[in-house]
């Protein structure tokens with residue numbers, strides 16, 4: 001079921017008594033880590049209300065092609081592109097016929113035409129309708145088109161008949177849906193990444209910070225999500241959009257970043273990547289009011305902030321811990337020392353003395369060090385470096 005983590009499932013509900021089971025299916029898909037949006041045909045709404053599905057999925061239910069407000073929020077083409085899988089459960093005989101013959105006469109049928117994602121159906125109908133030669137011909141067409149067909153099961157039916165045509169149980173549909181997706185490098189793993197600088201306030205308008213842009217951490221978050229992980233990104237004050245499929249927690253001060261990181265480690269995570277340039281020191285006191293220029297000398301006493309990555313690696317629920325080291329001299333020697341001092345599994349180091357790597361740059365070059373090994377990732381875009389680093393982390397994590 002790990003394979004459903006982070007996956008976007010467009011659940012189509014068509015008219016049939018089994019529609020009530022799709023309410024349970026929404027929950028189970030979400031419990032497996034999927035993001036679910038629901039589309040209902042007109043006849044599905046005779047069996048279960050859109051309100052029920054909206055309450056369960058936590059998102060408005062799409063019912064109409066020509067609804068201007070729904071189109072403005074997420075248009076049907078956007079919805080079709082959004083999906084990683086279109087899952088129609090229950091799929092009626094009528095819907096199977098329309099899908100087999102490429103009809104676009106309602107929202108769900110149109111979405112199936114417009115999507116590039118795989119389509120799966122869980123048929124549900126009376127046993128005679130399922131056995132009918134038209135339905136069986138449509139089934140063959142759909143299988144030929146590459147549509148995944150889950151079930152149906154045999155047994156007693158709502159109409160009193162006994163035979164093949166019952167929709168599979170939600171857990172069986174869930175299992176089959178998971179199998180549509182292949183295992184990826186980080187499938188089902190929870191990866192926590194901190195990124196960006198922190199700001200340590202001197203007074204209400206002044207603070208101590210550093211040049212970190214957060215770009216490396218954000219690129220790693222994006223690539224970890226693309227590799228199938230559930231990603232939590234704990235971000236200091238940066239001016240970057242949240243990558244797709246990533247849960248972002250915004251913080252300002254080092255202490256807030258520490259608290260947010262510890263909370264996620266407490267609740268369980270597999271890999272922690274510390275890219276944040278955490279301010280090493282903070283003012284002992286923050287002035288309540290703006291310090292006036294009439295003051296000739298200002299003395300600010302600084303105290304050390306907690307070391308977040310060292311606290312993570314020393315935690316009882318220690319995840320696989322990766323640190324970063326930005327140095328301006330003796331890069332490898334300092335980084336190797338940090339690897340052991342901070343009890344890390346891996347450290348990615350870069351030389352920030354030049355202009356074209358590290359802080360604020362779109363490019364980076366890293367030397368990645370772990371106990372008894374290292375690898376050089378030559379100068380490339382932060383996205384390319386992030387891809388290589390995620391691959392290295394996944395390999396070392398498994399070992």
Ligand code: C5P
Nearest residue numbers: 274275276278306307308309323324325
């Ligand atoms: O000791 P130094 O700051 O050079 O180490 C860098 C690594 O330690 C980075 O991974 C950074 O995120 C982490 N760090 C931290 N908490 C601090 C300072 C650094 O987690 N207070």
